[in-house]
Amino acid sequence: MVKFGIEFVPREAYWKTIFYAIQAEKRGFDNLWITDHYNNRNVYVTLAEAAIYTKKIVFGPGVTNPYLVNPVMTAQSIASLNELAPGRVVLGIGAGDKTTLAATGIEMQKPLTAVVETIEIFRRMMEGKSVTFEGQVFSAKGTRFNFKPRGAIPVYVGAQGPKMLETAGKIGDGVLINASHPKDVDYAVGCIKKGVSEAGKKLTDVDVTAYTSFSVHKNLEKATQAAVPVVAFIAAGSPNVILERHGIDVKKVDKIRGALKAGDFGQAFGSVSPEMIKAFSVCGTPDRCIEQINRLLKAGISQFVVGSPIGPNVRKSIDLISETIIPHFKK
Amino acid sequence: MAYQKIVKTIPVEKREDLLDKLLNLILKAKKENKMPSDLANTMLSQWQLGPLTTEAGLATILEAAVLLESEKTIEFLEQELQLADVAKAIKRMI
Numbered sequence: 001m002v003k004f005g006i007e008f009v010p011r012e013a014y015w016k017t018i019f020y021a022i023q024a025e026k027r028g029f030d031n032l033w034i035t036d037h038y039n040n041r042n043v044y045v046t047l048a049e050a051a052i053y054t055k056k057i058v059f060g061p062g063v064t065n066p067y068l069v070n071p072v073m074t075a076q077s078i079a080s081l082n083e084l085a086p087g088r089v090v091l092g093i094g095a096g097d098k099t100t101l102a103a104t105g106i107e108m109q110k111p112l113t114a115v116v117e118t119i120e121i122f123r124r125m126m127e128g129k130s131v132t133f134e135g136q137v138f139s140a141k142g143t144r145f146n147f148k149p150r151g152a153i154p155v156y157v158g159a160q161g162p163k164m165l166e167t168a169g170k171i172g173d174g175v176l177i178n179a180s181h182p183k184d185v186d187y188a189v190g191c192i193k194k195g196v197s198e199a200g201k202k203l204t205d206v207d208v209t210a211y212t213s214f215s216v217h218k219n220l221e222k223a224t225q226a227a228v229p230v231v232a233f234i235a236a237g238s239p240n241v242i243l244e245r246h247g248i249d250v251k252k253v254d255k256i257r258g259a260l261k262a263g264d265f266g267q268a269f270g271s272v273s274p275e276m277i278k279a280f281s282v283c284g285t286p287d288r289c290i291e292q293i294n295r296l297l298k299a300g301i302s303q304f305v306v307g308s309p310i311g312p313n314v315r316k317s318i319d320l321i322s323e324t325i326i327p328h329f330k331k
Numbered sequence: 332m333a334y335q336k337i338v339k340t341i342p343v344e345k346r347e348d349l350l351d352k353l354l355n356l357i358l359k360a361k362k363e364n365k366m367p368s369d370l371a372n373t374m375l376s377q378w379q380l381g382p383l384t385t386e387a388g389l390a391t392i393l394e395a396a397v398l399l400e401s402e403k404t405i406e407f408l409e410q411e412l413q414l415a416d417v418a419k420a421i422k423r424m425i
Binding site: 012014018019023 | 378
């Protein structure tokens with residue numbers, strides 16, 4: 001049965017994010033994902049609060065990266081969280097965002113290798129043993145905890161490119177794909193399948209998770225309006241190969257890129273076309289969202305993540321999802 | 332306690348509407364640093380344990396709304412819910 005996750009960017013005060021996390025748990029969501037960017041609230045502080053104020057929802061960073069947080073510290077944070085909420089913690093790990101990393105003066109070196117090595121160190125640390133590891137990006141020299149971690153933690157790999165997707169299928173317990181359209185999921189699942197088969201696993205052994213830009217409201221227009229700013233940023237950040245996959249005119253996206261760079265948000269948001277909304281969001285009335293989620297399920301996902309903006313009014317949209325969308329899939 | 336006393340004077344049939352509006356106000360409030368952490372933790376504990384429509388829950392939300400958006404809260408109480416006495420009691424407190 002499909003799982004429903006929800007993603008929050010902790011840019012607001014912690015009590016707002018945790019209010020929504022409690023609401024999400026009450027309303028039947030299975031997973032809670034908190035993003036990790038240096039310019040927002042700290043992901044582990046937020047997750048610790050979530051651990052205290054929830055009882056059953058599964059949660060984790062979605063995703064952290066090995067450049068800003070050393071793999072050993074990620075292991076320590078996750079092991080500590082797993083003491084607060086045993087069995088409810090997962091790790092989401094990816095290579096990070098080039099632009100954000102650049103702002104901190106960190107160079108994204110060998111992203112694929114860095115992620116693979118991080119997962120290796122992480123898993124060995126979780127076994128509670130002394131870890132000696134000499135990688136190309138990271139190393140550990142007799143590194144161990146002074147406490148006993150409470151067992152293995154599922155690792156979800158945030159992946160976009162074909163090699164990372166394949167690797168995620170091979171070594172991950174789950175894969176996090178930033179995709180809202182079946183074409184993108186279809187492409188990703190094809191790559192994941194290669195990795196899965198190389199590892200002698202089945203696709204169903206891996207939780208294929210679609211991180212979507214989501215907006216729901218009973219009124220289509222209101223749902224769409226809420227999605228526009230997020231779609232503008234996604235379109236602007238998408239490589240041309242993805243724009244072409246969706247038949248989106250690159251020149252139109254260049255216009256958005258230019259406007260965003262100039263800080264002209266009115267121009268940027270005004271240039272978002274219906275094709276872009278369709279390609280980069282799951283958006284509309286509950287019935288329309290159900291149709292789109294069904295298409296993503298057919299393309300091979302096993303977890304659907306409701307991501308930013310969620311809707312024009314986050315609290316009411318969570319209720320609407322719980323009343324109309326989740327029951328459709330969890331009868 | 333003061334807010335619990337105020338909540339007791341609010342007719343039961345108006346409480347759900349009031350809670351809905353106040354939650355919108357506090358969750359969209361820009362000056363979120365005005366929220367004291369002990370009040371925030373109380374709110375989260377109450378929310379975790381049950382609905383916020385209880386007198387204790389509503390009192391917490393009302394207190395938070397007054398701290399974060401006092402003018403809008405009073406305006407809503409006076410104009411939309413016709414609770415002039417409640418609005419007056421809050422004005423005396425702030």
